[in-house]
Amino acid sequence: MKALPLVRVVLGLLCSIAVSMAVGVVGSAAADRPGATPLATIAVVDLPHAPIYWHLDTYRTRAEADAAQGPRSTVVEAFVKVWLFTLAEADWRPTTGTRVATIGPLRVRPRVRYMASYVEAVTARGFGMRRSLVLILHDAAQPWKVPITSPWAPRGLCAQK
Numbered sequence: 001m002k003a004l005p006l007v008r009v010v011l012g013l014l015c016s017i018a019v020s021m022a023v024g025v026v027g028s029a030a031a032d033r034p035g036a037t038p039l040a041t042i043a044v045v046d047l048p049h050a051p052i053y054w055h056l057d058t059y060r061t062r063a064e065a066d067a068a069q070g071p072r073s074t075v076v077e078a079f080v081k082v083w084l085f086t087l088a089e090a091d092w093r094p095t096t097g098t099r100v101a102t103i104g105p106l107r108v109r110p111r112v113r114y115m116a117s118y119v120e121a122v123t124a125r126g127f128g129m130r131r132s133l134v135l136i137l138h139d140a141a142q143p144w145k146v147p148i149t150s151p152w153a154p155r156g157l158c159a160q161k
Contacts, residue, residue, distance in 0.1 A: 044114040053104030057097035
C-alpha cells in the first residue's frame with residue numbers, strides 16, 4: 001500500500017496532461033503566473049461496479065450546469081468557463097452542455113469511499129503558460145496531499161526569462 005500516494009500523484013498528473021491539451025495555452029493576463037488553486041472537494045458516493053471515467057463539460061451559465069448535475073457531478077468556474085465535472089460510466093452524457101473531454105478509465109477499488117479534489121493549475125510551458133484542470137481521486141481515509149519531506153531545492157541553473 002506504500003504506492004498509493006504515488007498512484008494519486010501519477011493519476012493527477014495524467015489527468016492534468018490530458019485536460020491541459022483540451023483547455024489550451026493561457027492567453028489572458030489573469031493567468032500569467034504558475035500556481036494551483038483548489039476548486040472543490042467532494043465525497044464520491046455510490047460508484048458503480050463498471051469502469052469509471054472523468055467527464056468534463058462546459059456551459060454558458062452556472063444555472064445550466066447546476067441543472068445538468070448528476071449524483072457524482074460538481075460545478076466549478078475555472079479559466080473563464082463554467083464546468084461540469086462528473087465521475088460516471090464511459091457512456092454517460094449530460095442532456096445539455098458541450099463535451100470537452102472524457103478521461104479514463106480511472107483505477108478505483110470496490111467498497112472504498114473516495115474523495116474527489118479538483119484543482120485548476122497554471123504551469124510554465126516554454127515562454128508561455130499552460131492551463132490545466134486536475135482531478136485527485138483518493139481514498140477518503142487518506143489525505144490528498146503528499147507531504148514534501150525531501151531537502152532538495154533547485155540550484156537556479158536554468159535561465160529565467
